[in-house]
Amino acid sequence: MASAAAASPSLSLHQTSHFQHQTALFTWLKPPSSYALFRRKTLPFFGRHSLPISASSSSSSSSSSSTSLSVHEKPISNSVHFHGNLIESFENQDSSYAGTIKGASLVEELENPVERNGLSGRRRLFMQDPPWISALFLKGLSKMVDQTVKIEHKDIDKRKFDSLRRRQVKEETEAWEKMVDEYRDLEKEMCEKNLAPNLPYVKHMFLGWFQPLKDVIEREQKLQKNKSKKVRAAYAPHIELLPADKMAVIVMHKMMGLVMSGHEDGCIQVVQAAVSIGIAIEQEVRIHNFLKKTRKNNAGDSQEELKEKQLLRKRVNSLIRRKRIIDALKVVKSEGTKPWGRATQAKLGSRLLELLIETAYVQPPLTQSGDSIPEFRPAFRHTFKTVTKYPGSKLVRRYGVIECDSLLLAGLDKSAKHMLIPYVPMLVPPKRWKGYDKGGYLFLPSYIMRTHGSKKQQDALRDISYKTAHRVFEALDTLGNTKWRVNRKILDVVERLWADGGNIAGLVNREDVPIPEKPSSEDPDEIQAWKWSVRKANKINRERHSLRCDVELKLSVARKMKDEEGFYYPHNLDFRGRAYPMHPHLNHLSSDLCRGTLEFAEGRPLGKSGLHWLKIHLANLYAGGVEKLSHDARLAFVENHLDDIMDSAENTIHGKRWWLKAEDPFQCLAACVILTQALKSPSPYSVISHLPIHQDGSCNGLQHYAALGRDSFEAAAVNLVAGDKPADVYSEISRRVHEIMKKDSSKDPESNPTAALAKILITQVDRKLVKQTVMTSVYGVTYVGAREQIKRRLEEKGVITDERMLFAAACYSAKVTLAALGEIFEAARAIMSWLGDCAKIIASDNHPVRWITPLGLPVVQPYCRSERHLTTMVADKNISSGFGSSARG
Numbered sequence: 013m014a015s016a017a018a019a020s021p022s023l024s025l026h027q028t029s030h031f032q033h034q035t036a037l038f039t040w041l042k043p044p045s046s047y048a049l050f051r052r053k054t055l056p057f058f059g060r061h062s063l064p065i066s067a068s069s070s071s072s073s074s075s076s077s078s079t080s081l082s083v084h085e086k087p088i089s090n091s092v093h094f095h096g097n098l099i100e101s102f103e104n105q106d107s108s109y110a111g112t113i114k115g116a117s118l119v120e121e122l123e124n125p126v127e128r129n130g131l132s133g134r135r136r137l138f139m140q141d142p143p144w145i146s147a148l149f150l151k152g153l154s155k156m157v158d159q160t161v162k163i164e165h166k167d168i169d170k171r172k173f174d175s176l177r178r179r180q181v182k183e184e185t186e187a188w189e190k191m192v193d194e195y196r197d198l199e200k201e202m203c204e205k206n207l208a209p210n211l212p213y214v215k216h217m218f219l220g221w222f223q224p225l226k227d228v229i230e231r232e233q234k235l236q237k238n239k240s241k242k243v244r245a246a247y248a249p250h251i252e253l254l255p256a257d258k259m260a261v262i263v264m265h266k267m268m269g270l271v272m273s274g275h276e277d278g279c280i281q282v283v284q285a286a287v288s289i290g291i292a293i294e295q296e297v298r299i300h301n302f303l304k305k306t307r308k309n310n311a312g313d314s315q316e317e318l319k320e321k322q323l324l325r326k327r328v329n330s331l332i333r334r335k336r337i338i339d340a341l342k343v344v345k346s347e348g349t350k351p352w353g354r355a356t357q358a359k360l361g362s363r364l365l366e367l368l369i370e371t372a373y374v375q376p377p378l379t380q381s382g383d384s385i386p387e388f389r390p391a392f393r394h395t396f397k398t399v400t401k402y403p404g405s406k407l408v409r410r411y412g413v414i415e416c417d418s419l420l421l422a423g424l425d426k427s428a429k430h431m432l433i434p435y436v437p438m439l440v441p442p443k444r445w446k447g448y449d450k451g452g453y454l455f456l457p458s459y460i461m462r463t464h465g466s467k468k469q470q471d472a473l474r475d476i477s478y479k480t481a482h483r484v485f486e487a488l489d490t491l492g493n494t495k496w497r498v499n500r501k502i503l504d505v506v507e508r509l510w511a512d513g514g515n516i517a518g519l520v521n522r523e524d525v526p527i528p529e530k531p532s533s534e535d536p537d538e539i540q541a542w543k544w545s546v547r548k549a550n551k552i553n554r555e556r557h558s559l560r561c562d563v564e565l566k567l568s569v570a571r572k573m574k575d576e577e578g579f580y581y582p583h584n585l586d587f588r589g590r591a592y593p594m595h596p597h598l599n600h601l602s603s604d605l606c607r608g609t610l611e612f613a614e615g616r617p618l619g620k621s622g623l624h625w626l627k628i629h630l631a632n633l634y635a636g637g638v639e640k641l642s643h644d645a646r647l648a649f650v651e652n653h654l655d656d657i658m659d660s661a662e663n664t665i666h667g668k669r670w671w672l673k674a675e676d677p678f679q680c681l682a683a684c685v686i687l688t689q690a691l692k693s694p695s696p697y698s699v700i701s702h703l704p705i706h707q708d709g710s711c712n713g714l715q716h717y718a719a720l721g722r723d724s725f726e727a728a729a730v731n732l733v734a735g736d737k738p739a740d741v742y743s744e745i746s747r748r749v750h751e752i753m754k755k756d757s758s759k760d761p762e763s764n765p766t767a768a769l770a771k772i773l774i775t776q777v778d779r780k781l782v783k784q785t786v787m788t789s790v791y792g793v794t795y796v797g798a799r800e801q802i803k804r805r806l807e808e809k810g811v812i813t814d815e816r817m818l819f820a821a822a823c824y825s826a827k828v829t830l831a832a833l834g835e836i837f838e839a840a841r842a843i844m845s846w847l848g849d850c851a852k853i854i855a856s857d858n859h860p861v862r863w864i865t866p867l868g869l870p871v872v873q874p875y876c877r878s879e880r881h882l883t884t885m886v887a888d889k890n891i892s893s894g895f896g897s898s899a900r901g
Contacts, residue, residue, distance in 0.1 A: 176439040177454075183436065184455040185299050191261045217374065217391070217420070218264050224371040225263065229256040232367065247360040250352065253297045263364045264372075266292050267392070271416055272561040279397060282362070282412035287465075289364055290357025292434075295457050302455070354465045365414070369394060374419040391420050421557060433565065435595050437573060442492040442582035445485040448473040452492075452582040452594060460488070461585045462592075466874040468860055469587060473870065481868040488583045491591055495578040495613035496600065497702070502608045502682050503570050505664055510563065517677040518604055520559035525549050544815070562597075563605070569598040570609050578613030589869050600704065607706070608678025615700035618690055623697060626690070629705045630657070630683040635675035642737040654691070661688035679706075711741050713790025714840060721839030729836065741836075742783045748832035749825075750777045769824045772812065781805045782829050789833055790844070798826040 233256060236248035251259075266289050270280045352360075372391040397413045435456060445451030445460055448470065452458025463469040478485065506519075515521035528545045531538045573579055581593035581600070593599040598606050618626065624647075631646035632639040638649050650657070656670035661684045664671070674680035686703050690696040709715055710731040718726035727733050729741045757770035784805070785798045793801075803822035812818045834841045851861045851873070861873035 173440060180439045181454055183439075184453060187434070188258050188261055188296055191265070192255075192257045196257070214268065217372075218261075218268075221264055221368070221372045221391075222257075222260055225260040225368060226257045228367045228371055229259050229364070232363070245359075245363070247356070247363050250293070250297075250356060250360045251363065254293065254300060258296065258300075259293065259364065262292050262296060263289055263368050267365070267368060267414075271420070272558075272565065279413040279415050282365070282394070282414060283358065285414055286358045286361035286365055287354060288361065290352070290359075290361035293360060293364070294352050294357060298457060299455050368392065369414070374417050376419060389417055389419070391417050393417070433569060433597065436569060437496070437579040437581055437595050437598070439576065439579055441580050442489075444489050446478055448476075451485070451488070452584065458582060458594065459584060460485075461587060463587060464874060466587070466872065468862075469872040469874055472862070472872050476868070476870055481870075483867045484585075484589075484869045487867070488585070488591060491583040492580055495580060496610050497576065497578045497613040498570055498574040499609055499611045499682055499702075500574055501685060502678055503574060505681065506567070506570075506605060506609060506678065508665060510567065514560075514563075517672055520556050520563060522560060524553040524556060544813075565597045566602070566606060566609075569595075573598075585869070587871060587874050589865050589867075589871060604676040604678050607676070607704075608680075608682050610704070611682070611702040612704060613702070615702040617698050618701050619697050622701060623690060625705055626683065626687055626701070626703070627651075629703075630680065630687060633674055633676045633680040633683060636673075640738055640740050640743075645737070650687075657684045658688045658691070660684040710738065711787055711790075713787070714741060714837060717790060717837065717840035717843055720843055723839040726837050726839055740779070742779045742786055744836060745786050745829065745832050746777055746779050746782050748836060749782060749828050750774065752828050752832060753777060766824050769821050772817075773821055773825060776806065776809055776811060777825075781825070782832075785826065785829050786833060789830070790840070792844075792848075795826055795830065798830060799823055802826050802829065 229251075233252050236244055236251060239248070254262075267280075267285060270285055270288060369390065369392045373388045374391045375388050393415045395413060395415050396410055398410045435453065438453065440454075442453060443451045443458075447460070449457065449459050451460065461469065461473055463473075506517075509516055509519055510522075513522050527549050528542060531542055533539075581595055583591045584594055585591055592601060598609070600607060600610050616622070627650040628643055628646050631641075631649050634649075638646060641649070653670070656668060659667040660669070660671040660681060664681065671677055671681040671684055682703060686699070686701050690699040690701075693699050714726070715730045715732055718730055718732055724733065728735065729739050729744055731739050753770040753774045756764065756766050757774055759767045759770075761767040781802060784801045785793065788797065788801070799822045802825045803818060806812055806818060806821060806825070812821055854861050862871060864870050
């Protein structure tokens, strides 16, 4: 006993605190049964490396009947220290966890031993739990920490989402309001300083138009309000629904937006302008009414409006409290305005258009003396345009247009970024589609299909149930929930090239071509040639102006979104069921500029397969025939140009500029950048890629016809069957066209008038000449349509300059192309003819052609013969514009 006691050293203060820290780790989570088990066995400390475990309660027999069990002291692992620190933080929050065992402190038990349950009063030490106990504890603690982190992330994500959603709601509901406030502030500044502020070109014009247009709209609103119902104009109930200043801003921006959106001759059809303005006004009225009803009481509200708001709010809140959400939604929906219809939109739009024509003026640069009166010209002028069906034809079409003054167009392409662009990409995922007008943007009117006013198509979509078309809705939701972001590196390159004047990498030249001077000679041939050259130069400049506006609009959206973490594109369908983003300018289905500037916001590791397809993708983008090689040949092409690829990525502007030789240069550059990152990484497969890899069908329409016809030859031509390398249907058609023209060119020109044309065209036939016609043939392109397509391609080549010769060449080329197409795709043409016969039979009974797709989407053919006209008075003239002999009805 004595020797045992002597051999049992006492614990130092350092050791006590060490064991306190070590045991505290395990005491507060141990089950009581574990403590009861170990407390029945005392562990006297006999040495540094061994502990005899007493098997008897008798102190006298402990030395003789004891068995030795070696227990080695081990340093506490890092993980234990880590979790110990975590527990210490918990202990600081709640002292009840500080290592208590049945109410007694572990330190007290070590320093103040007492007799318990008849056991020896020697100091006792609890043995550390086995590893599996520790593992279970650590696993449980890890789960608890993970759950805490997840909850914190959810809270952060929710706060972030709520912030983004608030921004999105403001973007959709307050855009026009902000523009109104801006013009008010500019007017105030101008009046206070008695000086016109230094503004961009388009805003300078808007500021000059804003107040006069606002005044005449207010006057019109008062005039219509004071009239009796019998003599009021048809648009009277709707012109009062918005404040005059907001209406003025919408009219100005929508009209200028139409001018900038690709009208090469500077003219906009009256019907198009009127309907576009009417639609924009209706959309803003819906948002205005909704916000007016849901906002808290405004100072300007009348007593009746306040009472109506309170009753509506009480009714909705009552239904929500009773969890009758669907009924509450019905109440809110019933309070909304009914759709106006195309006629109402056109009538209101045409009147507002008339007011704009009356008040909008432009002023030429002041070149005259200071004493003379400054010259002012109308910015817009209503006129009629006569178009012949084709040169020399007696069939003409006359329709009303709004013609823009040349001064208006002069600086417009440089000011496009200051235009208000509706339907920009969303900061939060769009609403899920649940019906014809249920989904997409949060507040902006969104429709699942672009029906272009076809009431029959709208009715078919409204009648469809969610269950029938749920796969269509889910597909659009999947596209809409894809998160995108701006590729800043590519955008910086685009901005630099654009600032340097464009005319590179597919960017349009920012300078106009000079207009030829009139010759001094009176020779009729020279005068005629000069007129043709002036006409051609003006046409090129109009095209360049339109393209410059388009680039500026795309870049303005990219600049706005480049600092966003990500954004989303709500999608809807065209009448055939093809999905497109609702935002029209910067999207992933647009030009090479847009595709190269966009990338996925959520990246993925490349992996072995990803690296393989990235190289093939780069070869496809370079094109020039490389995309028609086998996969192995395309991979070899990339391997052979690795130096060029890396130089393109690292020295984009001042290097070899290999990427500029690609058919899609900006997409090619984006692929060069990510491939260079992967190849220079020690782990290429783990490099995170955000790059979209585009894959396209080979003339998808012909693929469907080849499948329907079960024709193996046609299927092979459009890659429906496996092959060593991809087939190219456009090259196949161009070869056949070349063969026909070569045969015709050998004929006698006197007996065959086409022989002379064939000799001229035989060197002009290539894949590009026939591609558009072949591609659109499956959509029912007519001979006239094919002729115009080929004529544009021949104009681009610039070999044939005479207009009459150009027209004759286009006619001949269109006939030969359609004949070659019929020879190669005989089964497809037969099916198309059969479907055409069916359509004729259906139309003979005055019914539209309609069908339901395999996904459950109802489609109504929107083309029908119509003689509807919109007639109104603008500037004391009748605006009369037919919707066309083949209009959407």
